[in-house]
Amino acid sequence: MTDSVLLRSRFGAAFVAVAASAALAGAGALVVAGGGPAQAATAKHRVLFDDSKAETAGNADWIISTSMPDPTKQNASPSAETDWTGAISSWGVALQKTGNYQLDTLPSGSTITYGTSAATDLANFDEFVLPEPNIVLSSAEKTALMKFVQNGGGLFLISDHTGSDRNNDGWDSPKIINDLMTNNTVDNTDPFGFSVDLKNIVSDTPRAISDASNPVLNGAFGAVTGSVIYNGTTETLHPADNPNVKGLLYATGSTAGGTTGAFFATSTFGSGRVAIWGDSSTIDDGTGESGKSLFNGWNDPKGTDSQLALNATAWLAGGGTTPPSSSSSTPTTRPSSTPSTTPSTSPSTSSSSQGSCTAAQLLGNPGFETGAAAPWTASSGVVNNAADEPARTGSWDAWLDGTGAARTDTLSQAVTLPTGCAGYRFGFWLHTDTAETSTTKAYDTLKVQVLNSSGTVLSTLATFSNVNASSGYVQHTYDLSAYAGQAVTLKFTGAEDYEYQTSFVIDDTSVSVS
Structure with missing residues (x-):
């Protein structure tokens, strides 16, 4: 990461995102490197x-x-x-x-x-x-x-x-x-x-x-x-x-x-x-x-x-199982062919379950590696692969603010949380760099919020600022169990004042239930 970035090129980032999206669409298929473990044909x-x-x-x-x-x-x-x-x-x-x-x-x-x-x-x-x-x-x-x-x-x-x-x-x-x-x-x-x-x-x-x-x-x-x-x-x-x-x-x-x-x-x-x-x-x-x-x-x-x-x-392996029986079981039925290892654009899921809960990662495009925002909704140019703010993994990330001028950027995705799960975890990695000189006053901020389907803020999970600047990415996780069974929107809002840039760079997001 570089802490000396004073101004970012919005046009360049937006152009790259659009061009990448068009190229992928023209190919007729969307392929994401490094997908989750492929699921076998059985529930084993x-x-x-x-x-x-x-x-x-x-x-x-x-x-x-x-x-x-x-x-x-x-x-x-x-x-x-x-x-x-x-x-x-x-x-x-x-x-x-x-x-x-x-x-x-x-x-x-x-x-x-x-x-x-x-x-x-x-x-x-x-x-x-x-x-x-x-x-x-x-x-x-x-x-x-x-x-x-x-x-x-x-x-x-x-x-x-x-x-x-x-x-x-x-x-x-x-x-x-x-x-x-x-x-x-x-x-x-x-x-x-x-x-x-x-x-x-x-x-x-x-x-x-x-x-x-x-x-x-x-x-x-x-x-x-x-x-x-x-x-x-x-x-x-x-x-x-x-x-x-x-x-x-x-x-x-x-x-x-x-x-x-x-x-x-x-x-x-x-x-x-x-x-x-x-x-x-x-x-x-x-x-x-x-x-x-x-x-x-x-x-x-x-x-x-x-x-x-x-x-x-x-x-x-992704969830509970039944204890071993005292009698011999029938032989395991093994797949007749190797499961596909072709990465998927769908969120990775596990075939195991706890009660009525199926373990899963629910966010789409969690590392922004499609080169376009969807299914995220984002301000223009936020999803980008600019060398000034490299991704934590892969090539793409979400870069909010960083202009050195008054600006507000947003990034959000709707997700429906199932019922019956023991754990509901929202996680992401954040890198914050800034040209602000104060280590105590928050001039530029990033809010992480949960909204209902009407857009009403249900909770502000965290607020970061230029004071939280770091040399690399830092992982953050939050409990979403209070919203089990609900359709909610997870939203990042970056607000930058009129001078001295602060960049809020997000990568490797997830909503995991188990």
């Missing part, structure tokens, strides 16, 4: 487990089955965890027995991708499980993974203690996960709101916070009371960077709900969800490939690790 939650990052190095055996990518090739209807071979086969078998999941593995030697034609491309899945990676992700892989989450995917990260370099390449899981969050091309500004501590906690029994409404702690697979650590680590939370980060279990001696000592935490990024666990011993079921020295943390009576893993899987 689609979960991809990783084995491309040395998850079986040393004594590790973090695979659901030796049959890859499809574990059902080993046993189509497993009834016991030994029906699939791997130290986390209990996890996979428990999900398979519900009949609600399509499970696959990204095999060793593969690459993490998003938006390709590969059957194991992230666009074909709702959730990606990265269990103690031991090979650092490439730049392209980090971009793919971050885009996947940003566009609605769920990411399950499982770390281990510092120094757990099982393949002796200089990288262990804490270092690899921290690198993902601080060294990628999408967002390096602490996108998830947590960092992995470089610790080796030899033994502990972390306890869960008290939160009866939390779907991870109290989900369809049972109540979570605690977990175990056998050489693991914790996370430090940074709610100032991401207010949605939440610690669910804390190590002994840490303050429940605090920012340090979190052993299991959840967060969001864009339209997606993230969870992190500080020890791989928790997912180990004690059995696996021959020659591996394994430990049964999955069923350790000191914790409730199986319930935690399964509830978190359901939450990350």
Whole structure:
């Protein structure tokens, strides 16, 4: 970003937007790069487990089955965890027995991708499980993974203690996960709101916070009371960077709900969800490939690790699920062809539901990447790709004001909020730069408001000003649950006075219900 912009070219931005819109219309189809995870033909939650990052190095055996990518090739209807071979086969078998999941593995030697034609491309899945990676992700892989989450995917990260370099390449899981969050091309500004501590906690029994409404702690697979650590680590939370980060279990001696000592935490990024666990011993079921020295943390009576893993899987995949049956289920019906990875102009949705609520991202053109405003209503030239104010992601953003003259710009979109959902979140990223010299007086303002269908203001969610200038984009999220069941309009109004520009630049918007 540049903080020295004094005047913007309105004509140029408007011309580019119109020209891009015309070119797209002439092509006969509108294609947006980086769409949300494609939906399979079935209603099953689609979960991809990783084995491309040395998850079986040393004594590790973090695979659901030796049959890859499809574990059902080993046993189509497993009834016991030994029906699939791997130290986390209990996890996979428990999900398979519900009949609600399509499970696959990204095999060793593969690459993490998003938006390709590969059957194991992230666009074909709702959730990606990265269990103690031991090979650092490439730049392209980090971009793919971050885009996947940003566009609605769920990411399950499982770390281990510092120094757990099982393949002796200089990288262990804490270092690899921290690198993902601080060294990628999408967002390096602490996108998830947590960092992995470089610790080796030899033994502990972390306890869960008290939160009866939390779907991870109290989900369809049972109540979570605690977990175990056998050489693991914790996370430090940074709610100032991401207010949605939440610690669910804390190590002994840490303050429940605090920012340090979190052993299991959840967060969001864009339209997606993230969870992190500080020890791989928790997912180990004690059995696996021959020659591996394994430990049964999955069923350790000191914790409730199986319930935690399964509830978190359901939450990350987009909603609740039914608990496993004691009897064998029928084999999963797998799609006969690879789901389309062609990006869509429609808001990304999830096939899962909680009660009458279908998890969804409701805004159209959330990153303005069509090059035109619709379905937003915007002042002329607001949606643009000017180099002076680059987009947070992609090429286009919404730039309000920035002229250095008296001006009011608006940006709005109507949305109907369904009933029966547990969460209603409105989010966006805002960059504010200004030529104003005062750090205390608000001369130029941006109001974020909720209006009813008649245009009456129901609420002003926030007011920003030149005082809030920052060097980069800052994420903001607001609760819209008060408007469940209503048709409302979300509106940004930027008002600039007669001198010294202030630019309010918006990107990566979302209205997520779940």
